[in-house]
Amino acid sequence: MKSIEIDNVGPIEHASIPVLSRGGIVRMRGRNGHGKSTALAAVNALHSEDALVLTPRAGTQFGTIQDPGGYTVRVGKRTTRKGELTIHQIEASAAARLVDPGIKDPDRADMTRARALCEILGVRAAVEPWSQLLLDPTKIDEAMGGRDQGDAPGCAAAVKGYLEEQARMQEQLQASYAERAKVKLAAAEEALRGIEAYPGNAQDDSVKTALALHALEQRRGQAQEAARRLPEVRAQLEGLPGLSEADAAAAVAAALEVGRQARAKVEGLERELEEVKKRLQAARAGLDVARAEHKQAESALTAARARGPLEERLRELHVKAVSGPLDEELQAAKDALARAKAGMAAQEMARRARGYQEEALDYERQAKAAEELAEDLRRRAAQVEPVLFSGLQTDLVSVQDGMLYGRHERLGMVRFGSLSHGERWRRALELVLRHHPKGEGIPVITMAQEGWEGLDPQNRAEINQIAQESGVLIITAEADSGELRAEVFGETLEAQAGAARE
DSSP: OOEEEEEEETTEEEEEEEOOTTOEEEEEEESTTSSHHHHHHHHHHTTSGGGGGOOBOTTOSOEEEEOTTOOEEEESSSOEEESOOOEEEOOOHHHHHHHOOSOSSHHHHHHHHHHHHHHHHTOOOOHHHHHHHSSSGGGHHHHTTTOOTTOHHHHHHHHHHHHHHHHHHHHHHHHHHHHHHHHHHHHHHHHHTTOOOOOSOHHHHHHHHHHHHHHHHHHHHHHHHHHHHHHHHHHHHHTSOSOOHHHHHHHHHHHHHHHHHHHHHHHHHHHTTTTTHHHHHHHHHHHHHHHHHHHHHHHHHHHHHHHHHHHHHHHHHHHHHHHSOOHHHHHHHHHHHHHHHHHHHHHHHHHHHHHHHHHHHHHHHHHHHHHHHHHHHHHHHHHHHHHHHTTOBOSSEEEETTEEEEEETTTEEEEGGGSOHHHHHHHHHHHHHHHSOOOSSEEEEEOOHHHHHTSOHHHHHHHHHHHHHHTOEEEEEEEOSSOSEEEETTSOHHHHHHHHHO
16 A cells, blocks of 8 residues: 655654545544654645654654655755655645634634635635725735735735725824814813903904093193193292283273373474473473383283283193093093903903814814724725625535525535534535646645544544545544554554455
């Protein structure tokens, strides 16, 4: 019987894994820590870089893994490969996730199964539909993160993550705008705290009251100046002769008349000069008296004329002195001006508060817009995988409305999760073999120990039957109390060897 030979790898000194040309299951059995998982990794290393994580057995320089045709992987400080493979390994991880994603929630489990189905079917990325989910369709390459379009689930995860990251950015913006709005509203409240509303226009009232106060202060100054000069003018007035202006004017008029008569007499006497020299002398004396009286009258008139303006000035100063604003009137004007100025300050603070409120409203609008955009991006992100899965449909499985269905032999298409474990493995293996054609040699799948040990006896038997019908060799592991060994499921190696000899 052909076999895979493992020597001096990890804890394994030697292990031989039979390669069943007719298909079936081979179990690596033995105690934990004796090399079961190493044996599975060694099989995978024939086709992958898993040999890089393998090490030679302690005390040896290198180990070897050899397939039935002699293809050899040498495990050591430097891994080498030699020969041509005669077995064809099939990636089983996607099939295992399709069978059991390890998620209890049916809907979430179906999404994980759909991703595995994409890998099995080789579905390519839904570039065009995804680009329409982006805010900027030209960013689709950036959203996929440079991934190969053949990795549809990876591309879907990248696009979904890209949209969710944009949503998170909008949510951060929303939080930032909301905080800014909160700060501005607090500033508005602080600006309005303790401010009383001022009736009317404080600025106009401030100007008016300031002008009125200035006029009152001018009046007060004029009154004080008038009161200061009043004694001086009164003294000047009291120093003038006692004649009134009318009396002085009458005296002047009388003096003029005496002078006129005197001149007339002088003229007559001059004509009679020679006859009446004595009379001329007397007339001249009278004329001197008249002139003296005229001079005295003119002096009185001058004094009277000077007295009039002084009296008028005295009256004006007295009026001003007694008509100045009262202290209460000035204080009232000052209080009105203070209220107007306080009103101006209050209105300025109110204007500033309104500005804060407007800024807060603007931030609230921006926060709302960011929140709505974040919700929209979340919705778009949620559509990424459904867009990809909408085209997944075969005669064995299909995705409808985000739910995975599988074909039941009697019931037709039912929820994939409702199929028995064996039925799910049957469909998974059928899909794997159908969409990953056999290469040259026997197709091989490795199944993790946890997956195998989670199956009940009936499901194990069903999977063995599926493997034999499909001609696929499944290599898995199972813990027991014995030494490391390989057993064909359903019969011992010795029984199989005896049957071969017969």
